[in-house]
Amino acid sequence: MTVASNENLATVAASARPAAPRRQRGALWAWVVFIIGALYFIVPLIATFEVSMRSIPLFSAYTNAFADPGFFSSLLYSFVIGVITVVLSIVLIVPTAFWVRLRAPRLRPFVEFITLLPFVVPPVVLVFGLIKAYSRPPLPLTNSEFGSDALLVFAYVVLSLPYMYRAVDSGLRTIDIRSLTEAAQSMGASWFTILTRIILPNLRVALLSGAFLSLAIVIGEYTIASYLARPAFGPYLQLLGANRAYEPAAVSLISFGLTWLAMIAIAMLGRGSRTRIQIGGAH
Amino acid sequence: MTFLTLSGVQKQFGTTYAVHDFNLSAEKGEFVSFLGPSGCGKTTTLRMIAGFEQPTGGTITVGGTDITHRPPNQRNIGMVFQSYALFPNMNVADNIGFGMKVRKRPTDQIRKRVEELLGLINLPDKGGRFPYQLSGGQQQRVALARALAVEPQVLLLDEPLSALDAKIRVALRKEIRAIQRQFGITTVYVTHDQEEALSLSDRVVVMSEGRIEQIGAPPEIYNFPATPFVASFVGTLNLIQANVVDGASARLGLEGQEIRGAQPGAATGARVTVALRPEAIELGETGGSNRLRGTVEDVSFLGSIVRTRVRIGGDSVLSFDQFNDPGLAASAIGEEVTVSFSPEATLILEGRASADAAIEQAIAEV
Numbered sequence: 001m002t003v004a005s006n007e008n009l010a011t012v013a014a015s016a017r018p019a020a021p022r023r024q025r026g027a028l029w030a031w032v033v034f035i036i037g038a039l040y041f042i043v044p045l046i047a048t049f050e051v052s053m054r055s056i057p058l059f060s061a062y063t064n065a066f067a068d069p070g071f072f073s074s075l076l077y078s079f080v081i082g083v084i085t086v087v088l089s090i091v092l093i094v095p096t097a098f099w100v101r102l103r104a105p106r107l108r109p110f111v112e113f114i115t116l117l118p119f120v121v122p123p124v125v126l127v128f129g130l131i132k133a134y135s136r137p138p139l140p141l142t143n144s145e146f147g148s149d150a151l152l153v154f155a156y157v158v159l160s161l162p163y164m165y166r167a168v169d170s171g172l173r174t175i176d177i178r179s180l181t182e183a184a185q186s187m188g189a190s191w192f193t194i195l196t197r198i199i200l201p202n203l204r205v206a207l208l209s210g211a212f213l214s215l216a217i218v219i220g221e222y223t224i225a226s227y228l229a230r231p232a233f234g235p236y237l238q239l240l241g242a243n244r245a246y247e248p249a250a251v252s253l254i255s256f257g258l259t260w261l262a263m264i265a266i267a268m269l270g271r272g273s274r275t276r277i278q279i280g281g282a283h
Numbered sequence: 284m285t286f287l288t289l290s291g292v293q294k295q296f297g298t299t300y301a302v303h304d305f306n307l308s309a310e311k312g313e314f315v316s317f318l319g320p321s322g323c324g325k326t327t328t329l330r331m332i333a334g335f336e337q338p339t340g341g342t343i344t345v346g347g348t349d350i351t352h353r354p355p356n357q358r359n360i361g362m363v364f365q366s367y368a369l370f371p372n373m374n375v376a377d378n379i380g381f382g383m384k385v386r387k388r389p390t391d392q393i394r395k396r397v398e399e400l401l402g403l404i405n406l407p408d409k410g411g412r413f414p415y416q417l418s419g420g421q422q423q424r425v426a427l428a429r430a431l432a433v434e435p436q437v438l439l440l441d442e443p444l445s446a447l448d449a450k451i452r453v454a455l456r457k458e459i460r461a462i463q464r465q466f467g468i469t470t471v472y473v474t475h476d477q478e479e480a481l482s483l484s485d486r487v488v489v490m491s492e493g494r495i496e497q498i499g500a501p502p503e504i505y506n507f508p509a510t511p512f513v514a515s516f517v518g519t520l521n522l523i524q525a526n527v528v529d530g531a532s533a534r535l536g537l538e539g540q541e542i543r544g545a546q547p548g549a550a551t552g553a554r555v556t557v558a559l560r561p562e563a564i565e566l567g568e569t570g571g572s573n574r575l576r577g578t579v580e581d582v583s584f585l586g587s588i589v590r591t592r593v594r595i596g597g598d599s600v601l602s603f604d605q606f607n608d609p610g611l612a613a614s615a616i617g618e619e620v621t622v623s624f625s626p627e628a629t630l631i632l633e634g635r636a637s638a639d640a641a642i643e644q645a646i647a648e649v
Contacts, residue, residue: 175371176366176368179364179366180368180370182333182355182368183362183364183368183369183370183426183429184381184385185334185335185354185355185356186333186334186355186356186358186360186361186362186430186435187356187361187381187385187429187430188356188382188385188386189381189385190356193385197381198370198372201372202370202371202372204372
């Protein structure tokens with residue numbers, strides 16, 4: 001039995017031999033590239049962890065971080081602002097991207113250019129502009145807490161434009177929105193019904209990834225929150241870094257872990273959604 | 284009684300007409316097909332009936348009501364798309380019930396109607412499936428049920444079978460016709476497939492370059508094409524050039540041989556196009572009083588029929604069909620043969636130039 005199977009293996013090996021060395025070399029290179037890439041990400045994490053462990057007693061950097069009420073309050077503040085930002089940008093971007101694809105495809109380059117502006121205008125310029133415009137009548141938003149929060153959300157909506165628009169636009173590309181819209185229209189559906197019952201549910205995965213990116217940016221954002229004097233996570237982390245030795249490293253790792261948790265949650269949600277398959281092409 | 288009318292409907296994009304002066308009156312329950320090559324304006328016309336495109340002129344009425352400027356969601360017109368357009372986020376039952384839900388019908392009524400329609404399209408136990416779990420043919424049946432669920436006044440089908448396999452296409456088109464008859468719903472069907480249009484329709488509208496070439500019942504369109512375009516687009520017609528030897532007796536000269544046509548009146552000496560259906564020509568001398576001699580150029584076996592191409596001389600080639608049977612002695616390539624047909628089988632079409640253009644277009648676009 002053993003002999004027979006060994007013979008079989010030998011035959012298989014013999015027939016596979018000519019191609020094997022090249023394939024092995026390819027696999028080797030793939031591993032080398034993978035390891036270099038992985039090190040690029042892992043070394044800073046290990047280094048951060050190492051710094052956080054220098055505090056005595058062991059893990060005290062972490063316990064201190066958790067003990068500071070500022071940590072959770074600022075994280076919660078940023079998270080809430082992030083969620084509001086995401087909702088607002090969905091309300092703004094989904095109908096816009098839908099309309100541009102359906103009715104004004106010639107405007108697409110223009111809209112795309114606008115959504116890319118946040119990459120060109122630095123946040124510090126944006127926030128100075130906002131403060132200058134909204135610190136006096138007719139809209140003195142910076143005079144109140146609520147006004148400043150609103151201003152922060154508006155600024156974050158602008159920052160999230162490129163990520164959200166791209167996610168939504170590529171999501172729209174995967175469904176035949178023209179036919180779906182027309183089918184719904186012929187059955188008597190209004191624009192609102194079409195957007196909420198047909199378009200949004202089919203954009204679930206795209207919206208989740210856009211929302212995740214926006215949320216991650218908002219939670220880590222420093223400049224705008226700082227200049228608007230908001231109690232956000234970014235300024236808190238900066239303050240901590242300026243005053244403490246090891247805690248910033250611990251907090252960085254914790255926020256990194258939380259980000260990963262959020263990512264896994266989104267991946268799970270995304271898997272729960274049904275695969276979208278559209279057989280047959282457009283006209 | 285006329286139910287759906289299009290009068291003087293046109294669609295202009297800049298200076299070009301996608302649809303030009305389109306006039307049609309369809310009876311209640313009638314099945315009308317728009318047939319033509321791509322870009323002939325058939326889909327644009329359909330989309331104007333649905334309300335997805337606004338005509339630049341003319342009026343569209345359904346049941347006596349002018350709907351020309353109504354938005355599509357207020358027209359009560361069902362539509363089936365080539366790409367099925369089922370909502371991917373809803374299961375089959377929700378897809379079918381969508382229109383009724385939009386109209387805020389009671390849940391019980393929706394459920395009952397959905398079940399009824401699922402039975403009608405032979406998918407009684409597939410209500411819980413999602414579109415991606417169904418085959419193309421099943422998806423299109425669901426799309427048909429969905430379009431019919433809201434009891435539309437008119438049903439529009441835009442090349443609904445184009446994305447399907449040949450066998451399913453034939454089966455499904457019979458099903459569509461049966462359901463359409465059962466509902467007695469006025470239907471407009473857009474297709475570029477002449478076999479589909481001829482086999483399904485009460486009337487066929489043949490279109491080319493935004494204009495109606497001919498409207499008629501399928502046999503009328505096939506047997507008596509009104510223009511060279513219809514003749515070349517519908518069926519596989521032989522089109523050959525001839526000189527009119529004597530107009531009064533319809534004698535025609537063709538590559539040094541002479542035949543007789545059935546329609547006198549062409550000007551003597553004129554150059555004309557003669558149309559001949561492949562099934563009207565017989566090998567040998569038994570097919571009628573017209574005889575032509577030529578050389579067999581090609582013999583192709585097409586299952587139930589055998590199609591032979593014979594070169595009469597110069598540029599003139601005739602194709603003819605023989606029913607296949609085991610005893611059939613097919614001609615050999617290069618063999619000299621005589622073919623025959625009756626004078627009534629010939630159809631003299633207008634001038635050479637337009638016929639050539641029609642043939643070129645048909646070849647380019649089919």
